[in-house]
Amino acid sequence: MRNEMVKFVATIGKTLVRSGPAQQLLQHVAEEIVTHLDAALVRIWRLNATGEALELRATAGAAALPDEAQDCIDVGEHGIGRIAGDMRAYVSNAVANEQHVGERSWLMREGIVSFGGYPLIIDRRLVGVVAAYLRHPLTSEMQEALATVADQLALAIDYRRASNELEVARGEIAEAEKAKFQFLANMSHELRTPLNSIIGITTLLADTSLGKEQRQHVDLIRISGDALLGLVNAMLDFSKMQSGDLEVEVSVFDLHACVEETLDLLAPQASRKRLELSYSIDQKTPQRIYGDQMRLRQVLMNLVANAIRFTRVGDVNVSVSTRAREHGLVEITFAIRDTGIGIASERLQRMFNPFGQTDASAAHKFGGTHLGLAICKRLCEVMNATIDVESELDRGTTFTVTLVARAVVTEPLPHVRPAQPHLTGRRVLVVDDNATSREILAAHLDAWGMSAVAVASPADALARINNGDAFELALVDVNHPDGAGADASTEIHRLHETFAAMPIVLLAPLLDRAPMSVRRGAMSVVTKPVKPAQLYNAIHEALSVASPRPSSSKPSGRIVAPIAARLPLRILLAEDDAISQQVASMMLERLGYRCEVAANGMEALAALWRSHHDVVLMDVQMPDMDGFEATRIIWRDWEPNDRPFIIALTGSAMPGERERCLEAGMDYYLVKPVRLDELRTALEAGASWISSRRDVTVSSAEVLDPRPIEQLRHLGAASDEGIANQIVQSFFVDTPTRIAVLHGALATNDLKQVELVANSLKSASGTVGARQLAALFAAIEDKAEAGDHEGVARHVHDVERTFADAREALEHAMREHDQAKKGDKAG
Template sequence: MQYFRLLKLIRRALGAVNEEEMAHRLASLRAIGETALANGLVALLQEGERADPGLEPRLREVEAELALVRAENLLLHQEAARHGLGTRSGREEARRLASLLQDLQLNREDDALHNQQLTEQILDQLPIPIFLKDRAGHYLRFNKRFEEYTQRTREEILGRTIEHIASPRWAEATRREDALAWQGQAVQSERRLMGFDPPRDVIVSRSVISSGGSEYMLGYFTDISEQRAARDAMQRAVESAETANRAKSEFLANMSHEIRTPMNGIIGMTELVLESDLTPQQRADIGLVKASAEALMNIVDGILDFSKVEAGKLDIEDVPFDLRQMVEDAVRVMALRANQKGLELRCVLPPSLPRNVRGDPGRLRQVLINLIGNAIKFTPAGYVEVALALERDDDQQCEICFTVLDTGIGIPEDKLQLIFEPFAQVDGSTTRQFGGTGLGLTICSRLVILMQGELRVSSEPGQGSRFSFTVPLRHTGLAAVALRPAATAADGAMLAQDVEQPEAGEAHAASPGSLRVLLAEDNPVNQRLALRLLEKLGHRPTLAGTGVAALELATRHEFDVVLMDVQMPVLDGLAATRHIREWEHGGKRHVPIIAMTARAMAGDRERCLEAGMDDYLSKPIDLARLRHALAPYVAQAAAPVLDWHAALLRLDGDEDLLHELAALFLQDGPQLWREVLAAREAGDDDRASRALHSLKGVLVNFGAQRAIAASGVGDLDALEAALQDVYSELKAVIERA
């Protein structure tokens, strides 16, 4: 708009109505010697096209150009007078042009002032504080919101730096952030203005802009007081919820411990009584006691698991176990209930089913018991069937499909999804025929998901229901025979002095695979139960009633494994384990330690493993679970260093070839072992697993079952010791050849 006004004034002064006439007039000026004047007018027209009169630097440049034109015009007049060109018409033309230049200058000054005022009015209308600084940090432009937030007047801010309007701390931080912005970085910082009540929280943003060949820093404040208040309120709510959750978790942990400790004794001792000579009626009565106790424990486990699932803190184990035995145990637990209702409880386990696998036997057993219990509850007559099928199998893992079907009342199609909701039942009325908490299927579904499976259901009212899920389980590499229970034998328990000796069984010689077990347990009932179970499995237990006694015995005698109760007086199991591990750093042999605890909350397993324990058993502990926990160590103790006869059979009796393979392994075995150690040290589990698999593949050639068993346990110290035994035996065989 300014350009057109300028063009109009120049045309009027020169008497030109279009561009062609203007060019002619300018040429006439040059012809009479007014070249500088003509060039100045052209420069003004060009400047009009690109000038931004709102910026003071450009205005000063234009003023300088006008001064130059005036000086040149004065020189021209002097030159014209000297050459006799000072005619009347010439003087009038010069005065007219001088008046034109003066009008142009005034016009430019008015436009600059107008635009500056307009810019400041626009800035003042903006709802956020804005400022403009030069490279030295002087404030050149800012709006009223900036004056309000800094609590300074315009006179106190204009032309000054941050040191004049802010505290030293704020000024230092501002200088540091400005330096980063001048380097081209986008800088944002969160600040709190304490001069307000309540304080205001702002984000200060900066960026560098260019204009008229100069650089400026443009900045603005964003008020985030409401967002900060909401964030603080949310944080307080989260902290309050976490505090409540911790209190709830602690309550559940204590409740679990208080229930599991006596229930461990009830279930364990009734199991032992059931194996003694009883009348049919006594057996039925004791069996009902045991089934009721296990049902109670299942409810406790369900409540705890639901709490942990809701908190996202449920742990899934990865331990070796006997799959067939686990299923048979679950079916056995529920058989009495089925018999009481006159139902047939079937169990279908195909011969192709792998026996020794790694996974979470406790959770699988819990899911099966829940599904079987539901099936029994909703089946008035007929049968309930538990069936397993092998869906996929390879060297590393297998996929097992678990199915529980019944001939019960069935589920309407519109209720199939409802049954997986917490506290929901198909019949939720107070007069419903079948009771329950409505948590069972919810827990089952979530446990299966955590085990990388999915619980599916199909049903038809009046025809029964089918629940099934498929989960992946890893192979252990152990032969099935390795997990068979050892023959029953006992030497009697060697006791620490602070524990009264329980009734000892008749002494027998140690059987192959018999373990020297240190039992650290303070509860008298659980002591008696654990000793009886260990003796029943053919092991040789030593009892310690405190953590101090356990530490003393573990560091003075050799044991194959330690069963360590976590909660004990004087020194708890975690602390005792740490002391044992520190003692082992002096070059002592690694002693496997298995935690035993009545606590079953999220994080308990991790705390045990972090303390240096090798495995974890939650109470109540029964014969089957104890057998599974000790099975890898039994396999180590019972297995021979080499089975040369079996190795020869694999090679059709070619002894020369077997000697050649032995010599190669003596060369390559140490390198394979170094590869395992390097992978473990690097934290590369896949590489370590491949290296162990290669090592076991060679060990199989020599029937080195002890070393193979040690590799399945994951105890590198035990595996290294077993390998050294293999090397020694192979060297002896080669030397005898």
């Protein structure tokens, strides 16, 4: 009996978590109570909005209703009303003999023996009553089960009430925010369209053969374009931050390049103020990680810009250190230290509040929007990072950002490898007035096995040489406060003319133009902040080491391999902006493609009617007919095997834009400004889709492996031939709930939970032979373990369709088995 009651309670629990109208669920519950307790009549009431009466919501059972039955009962009146008023259960196994019970003639006529009435209470609040009439006694196990069911009902009713209230509130908020978000979406699109052209053209230009100075200029334009894009995103982010809609976009990126490019952009500001801007990244820090590069760059940009803004004299330093964690994770700490004005201790608590960062006099003197740190704080929160600050008035400030990420294992570049045999033991003289800079340079040289001697001034350097110290190379900063750096380099060169001329590498601020008199005695010039890759290359060149030149973080003219020969595609570009048309066409040409151009959705459809195209690059906002409408018409009028692969081009970074594009029928999604590698990846996805579409018909054998079900049938053959049916039915019921959990974990970027749920679903799918579904969950599990959020999202997008295919194949297989079994019996 106890096991039956446990199953009964579990069944009610499953019923209550189903979706559907509340009254329908209550009716199902009433019917389940009748079935499991063999009840004659079950009725469920809910408390009305005034809290003064109970309204009947569900009735089940074969017994005729009492003559006095009422659909609305005042609280405190009659038996049911008294249960509600007293908020106490009433149970009797001789209910017809109770003197105070009404409806006695009905009880005797129907043979009712027992009655159980239970108030539905949540947090000491009444929400309803459930009552059961039975023609047999209520055992103690039945009473316990009914009490538990009453608790479940109360919880479910209150959850529905709260959900309904939440939906109403959400609707009101959505209406209030709709105009604001539409404005922001339009603004985002309008700003991103010219940015798309700027960044696209500079990307194409960077891929051509350029001189060193030209490349530096192009890189600065590109980085500035990225910064402007970051500013656009920051404006949107503050609005999203207010509404809780900030999202993380996880991808693999070069962490070292992210730090270097951020400092490249800010180096001119530091140089104008004659501040020393430097950075160091310890050798434990991985080159590439999974994370949100744009968000991290925004945080670093804000913090370093603030450090420069509030520092008059001295230096700004960024140091990156790493500590290994479990499961391939690393804890990366970014410390941004300055020698600026500092912050009073009483103001530290307000640093991360909007408009509460500094006092008015500092704001007037140094500038700033007073929003940067508030945005940094929120960005760190969405990246699961922390941000802290330590400061001493008139001594300086240190901001610390700590981020946990998954490292990507790569072959280390030459400049980050430990001791280099061809450099080991080579003596280097470092001349730099800044202690932090000397320390960083010495650390790089020591890591490569070189012997570094660092001095603070040209006078100290000359003294070393005059005393007979021998060096094979000198690194000389030209930006000494006394202006003597140039003289020092010339003098060092002259003193060594009697020897094999000692190579000199000058260290100069970014965009600083060292005069020819300085360059004449130098082998090369390395810009500050010094990048390890550039320093490594300069040392190689200066020492004429006969070894392959390592690749720097700024390659001199990348060759972008065309993919058109490998993946031939007919491409249609639907874009209304003339400059964006030119940029996209040039990017496609770089990849080996030519495209037909349409200026709006109507022209795109006309082009598709005229001739077949494999891929459409579809701008979503165009005059006359936008990309959404054009996509819907393509889905309506083209056969599935004939329609093109549609790549959305959108300038909107607003929440839900990606989902909106995919729901409209677009197959891929790109946000302007579009990068060349992103475009290549999208076209590769289109080619893969086209290739897989050639074998559209999916056979049952691909979806379903019949062997696991057969094994289950043989397992239960001796005692229970329906065991396979039970397991398959449980799979049908449980899988949608777990898929919902999977979606929830993905929405909160909880990839560990995604991995666990996908593993469980993979096992369940394999148990019933759902081969294709199990493979999909295995892929999701692998992507989640690797930290590939985008990869997980692409696979999860196919889960419901693949589950529907598996369900259809399983149901068909079960029906065929049942029919064959009936045929065997008939024979």
